[in-house]
Amino acid sequence: MGEILHSVKLDIDKCIGCTDCIKRCPTEAIRVRNGKAHIMDERCIDCGMCIRVCRNHAKKAVTEPLDKINDYAYKVAIPAPTLYTQFRNIVNPNIVLTALKKLGFDEVFEVAKAAEIITAESKRLLDDKNMPKPVISSACPAIVRLIQIRFPSLIPNILPIISPKEAMARYAKEYLMGIGIKKEDIGVFFISPCAAKVTNSKQPQVIEESYVDGVISLKEIYLKLVPVIKTIDQPERLQMSNSEGIGWAHTGGEGNASGIENHIAVDGIENVIKILEKVENGKLDDVDFIECLACVGGCLGGPLAVENAFVSSNRMDKIKKFNKNNLYKRDIPLFDHPIDMYWTKPLKTKQVLKLDDDMEKAIEKLEHLEEIYNQLPKIDCGSCGAPTCRALAEDIVCENAHIEDCVFMLREKVRDMAEQMVTLSQKMPPSISKDS
Amino acid sequence: MKLHFDVEGGEFITAGIASSKVKKTLKQLGISPNIIRKVSISMYEAEINMVIHANGGIIDVEITPENIDIQLVDDGPGIENLDLAMQVGYSTASKEAREMGFGAGMGLPNMKRHSDDMTITTEVGKGTKVHLAFKIHE
Numbered sequence: 001m002g003e004i005l006h007s008v009k010l011d012i013d014k015c016i017g018c019t020d021c022i023k024r025c026p027t028e029a030i031r032v033r034n035g036k037a038h039i040m041d042e043r044c045i046d047c048g049m050c051i052r053v054c055r056n057h058a059k060k061a062v063t064e065p066l067d068k069i070n071d072y073a074y075k076v077a078i079p080a081p082t083l084y085t086q087f088r089n090i091v092n093p094n095i096v097l098t099a100l101k102k103l104g105f106d107e108v109f110e111v112a113k114a115a116e117i118i119t120a121e122s123k124r125l126l127d128d129k130n131m132p133k134p135v136i137s138s139a140c141p142a143i144v145r146l147i148q149i150r151f152p153s154l155i156p157n158i159l160p161i162i163s164p165k166e167a168m169a170r171y172a173k174e175y176l177m178g179i180g181i182k183k184e185d186i187g188v189f190f191i192s193p194c195a196a197k198v199t200n201s202k203q204p205q206v207i208e209e210s211y212v213d214g215v216i217s218l219k220e221i222y223l224k225l226v227p228v229i230k231t232i233d234q235p236e237r238l239q240m241s242n243s244e245g246i247g248w249a250h251t252g253g254e255g256n257a258s259g260i261e262n263h264i265a266v267d268g269i270e271n272v273i274k275i276l277e278k279v280e281n282g283k284l285d286d287v288d289f290i291e292c293l294a295c296v297g298g299c300l301g302g303p304l305a306v307e308n309a310f311v312s313s314n315r316m317d318k319i320k321k322f323n324k325n326n327l328y329k330r331d332i333p334l335f336d337h338p339i340d341m342y343w344t345k346p347l348k349t350k351q352v353l354k355l356d357d358d359m360e361k362a363i364e365k366l367e368h369l370e371e372i373y374n375q376l377p378k379i380d381c382g383s384c385g386a387p388t389c390r391a392l393a394e395d396i397v398c399e400n401a402h403i404e405d406c407v408f409m410l411r412e413k414v415r416d417m418a419e420q421m422v423t424l425s426q427k428m429p430p431s432i433s434k435d436s
Numbered sequence: 437m438k439l440h441f442d443v444e445g446g447e448f449i450t451a452g453i454a455s456s457k458v459k460k461t462l463k464q465l466g467i468s469p470n471i472i473r474k475v476s477i478s479m480y481e482a483e484i485n486m487v488i489h490a491n492g493g494i495i496d497v498e499i500t501p502e503n504i505d506i507q508l509v510d511d512g513p514g515i516e517n518l519d520l521a522m523q524v525g526y527s528t529a530s531k532e533a534r535e536m537g538f539g540a541g542m543g544l545p546n547m548k549r550h551s552d553d554m555t556i557t558t559e560v561g562k563g564t565k566v567h568l569a570f571k572i573h574e
Contacts, residue, residue, distance in 0.1 A: 153469035153476075277456060282477035282546060354466035359501040359572075362465045367437045394464075 006044050007061045007198035007215075008051060010037055014058035019382035021050035021059060026269045027149055027352075031395070032385035042352045045145035046196040047269055047294040048303030061195035061304055064214035066221060069104060072187025072213065074176065077105040078168045079191040081112040081241070081249040082299045084319050085312035086222055087229060091322035093246070094235035099228040100191075101236065103221070107176070108238050109334065111190070112245035114168035119244065119257045121341050122159055126260065126289060132157050134264070134279060134287040137254055139163060142196040142294035143272060144205075144347065151276045152349040160343040162207060164248065165190045165197060169211035170339040178337060187213045191221055193249075193302030196294070206343035217304045237330045243320040250316050251298040255291045263289040268296040355397065365397045372396050377408045437499050443483060445491030445512075454495050455479040458506075465499065467572060474550040475504055478568050481543040482508045489513065490564060504570040511563035518558060522548065 017035035022028075029043035030050060037050075037058065050059040069075040077100045084093050097108045126135055138144055138159045147154050162170075169188045176186050190212045192198060201212040247253035252265035264287055266275045272292040278284050295301035297309030300316065307315075355369075356362040369390075376389040384405040386392040395401035404410045439461065441454035458479055462472045479495075486493045490512025498505045515521050522544050548554050553569040 150463075153473035155469070277452070280459070280473060280476050281452065281455065281480040282473075282550075283480070349469055351463070351466050353460070353463045355464050357466065359465060363437050363499065363501065366461065366464055370437075 005199060005203045006039065006041060006046055007063070007195045007202070008039065008044060008046050008048065009060055009062050010039060011058045011060060012036055014056045016056055016058075017385075018056075019387075020053045020055060022385070022387045023382055024049050024053045025387065026146065026273060028387050028391050030387075031400075032382075042350070043149065045142050045149065045294075046199045047142035047146070048195040049269060049294075051195060051303040061198055061217060063192070063198055063217040063220065063304070064189070066103070066216060066224060068214050068216075069187055069189055073185035074107070074181050074187065075105045076107045076109065076172050076176070076186060076188045077101075077191060078109050078111050078165060078172065078188060078212075080165070080193055080197075080218070080299060081110070081115070081246045082193040082302060082305055082312065083191055083218055083221075084246065085249070085300060085315040086218065086305065086307045087226070088315075090229065091315075091319050092235060092326070093239045093241070093319065093323070094237065094328070095229060095232050096225070097238035098232050098235040099225050100221075101238070102228045102232070103224055105189075107172070109168055109172050110239065110241045110245070111164045111168050112241035112248065113334075114171065114245075115164040115248040115254075116242060116245040116257065117335065118161060118164050118167055118341065119248075119254065122161055122254075123258045123260070125159065125161065126258070131159075134284050134290045135159055136279070137289070137291045139248070139254055139291070140196070140293045141194075141200040142269070143292045144200075145196070146269070146272070146294070147276065148205075148347060148350045149352050150273070151280055152351070154276060154279055155347050155349065157279070158347065160206070160347075161341055162343065163197070163200070164245075165192075165201075165212060166204075166207065166210060167339060167341060171334055171337070173211055174337040174339060175332075175334045189214045189216050191216050191218055193218045193299050193305040194295075195303055206345050206347055208344060218302070219304050219306055222306045237328055239326075239328070240330050240332075240334070241323075243323045246323065247316070247320060249299040250313060251293055252291065253298065255289060258289070260289045262287055263291060265291045265293075267293040267298055267301070269294045355394075369393045369397045372403065375403070375409070376406055381407075383407045439497040439499075441495040441497075443486050443492045443495060445487055445493075447487060447492075451484055451487040452480055455483050458497055461497075461499070462504070467504075468574070470574065471504075471570060471572060475506075475568075475570055478547045478550045478554075478570075479506055481547045482506070482566050482568060485543050485566075486510050486512075493563075500572075502572055504572065506566075506568040508566040508568075509563070514560040514562055514564055515556070515558040516560055518556060 015036045017032045022030045027043045029040045031038050100108050136157045172188050192215050198215040201210045201215050204210045244257035251267040255263040255265050266272050300312040301309030355365040373393040378389050380388040384392045459476050490510035493510030496507045551568045552571050555567045558564040
């Protein structure tokens with residue numbers, strides 16, 4: 001597949017060409033050109049940082065509208081556990097799951113339950129001790145892409161296991177087909193707090209095809225769920241998950257569920273980059289497992305979530321406490337049919353930072369880049385449309401920008417020209433006497 | 437191409453900036469991830485040694501289409517017993533450095549293991565020169 005699909009898109013009319021998004025993008029994937037932000041597809045990891053920082057709401061994640069479920073005769077919701085934390089005073093997941101059914105879904109299966117199964121499989125793989133240490137979780141797709149682009153030497157450290165949403169979609173389809181529902185009638189919809197999971201459902205890199213038929217943003221479904229939740233007195237018995245699976249939504253949840261004591265849980269993309277730098281420098285070989293999450297607070301802080309991540313964390317604690325004593329769980333043979341939980345395609349290196357395929361030319365460009373960079377003011381103001389002076393120098397050597405895009409360089413050039421004009425104006429033509 | 441860095445001594449928090457910049461440069465040149473990892477580990481260890489033991493110094497990096505050569509020069513205290521320093525686990529790092537997680541006695545052995553060639557010349561009271569060489573094509 002040549003074209004790279006992304007869920008993060010720009011609303012041109014709302015973009016005012018400020019520098020908020022270019023400054024915060026962790027992979028320097030955005031430039032401002034002609035007064036509008038421009039996302040470089042090959043560098044974007046869909047982390048959603050630009051969605052979060054855009055004060056004009058010009059960045060959006062493209063998800064499916066709820067109506068899309070009507071394309072299928074049998075509609076299945078697979079909600080991320082973050083959904084449970086969005087509602088005040090709701091600690092029983094059954095209420096939220098019942099409300100989803102009332103919105104039009106025929107069946108509801110929790111991603112949290114699949115997270116528990118994935119946890120067991122990950123633990124088994126970690127116990128095998130065949131993987132290079134530290135093993136890095138593959139749960140956050142933005143981090144997988146970040147490693148692919150910025151830390152390719154760490155690809156062998158990534159746990160080659162599918163995500164809980166993908167596992168649940170597979171279990172759901174296998175189970176429903178087993179009870180006689182036709183495959184083409186089943187539509188599985190993931191309810192997501194995350195932009196990167198939209199992309200990785202549409203264009204999976206490590207499996208042939210996703211079993212998820214559509215991704216609905218948590219933001220969109222939240223508004224529709226609020227009035228329905230108020231009407232539920234007697235929730236259905238739909239929950240299968242425990243606190244361990246639900247806890248995956250929060251930083252540290254995956255590591256805690258697996259019981260691996262020697263682990264690091266890091267959230268926020270800048271913090272993750274610092275930790276991955278350490279791994280790349282060989283300084284964390286004594287750690288067994290690293291859980292990296294692009295959003296602060298983990299999936300609770302996802303760009304498509306409604307509630308503040310810290311408030312959600314407080315609610316998560318209450319939900320987990322409630323679930324420790326809740327024995328009112330659903331029991332169906334959903335997991336009787338085993339699924340393949342492993343990646344079936346290798347994760348490929350993406351050398352998007354490479355300046356040229358020819359090494360000698362790349363060195364020449366890099367030397368030129370250094371020369372340009374040394375002329376620039378190095379104050380990283382962003383007025384040129386690049387996040388830093390160094391990024392502008394890179395753009396110039398790649399012929400995507402001019403040195404005059406820098407306002408300081410332009411001003412210097414204008415001053416030189418003005419000085420030349422003054423000098424010229426003082427030179428009289430020889431036909432005119434100097435005394436006249 | 438040539439790169440030059442001045443490294444400050446005792447700056448534990450910012451230590452590793454030079455190796456981080458070299459790492460980015462190698463990625464821009466399209467060097468294979470495996471070589472980048474080897475350079476990262478060796479150069480980071482050498483840079484940290486310079487920060488911990490030698491009160492800083494200078495680093496010069498030369499990259500050609502075939503090789504990566506890294507020279508680290510300091511005028512620190514020098515290494516008293518190089519054979520001992522090369523042993524895994526041996527360290528003369530300060531208590532302060534150890535409390536920050538450095539000084540596990542893996543620096544020199546790691547540098548040797550991950551580089552294609554390493555030479556050290558050192559003189560007590562005068563300083564240390566470390567040369568790390570890597571072949572770009574495995």
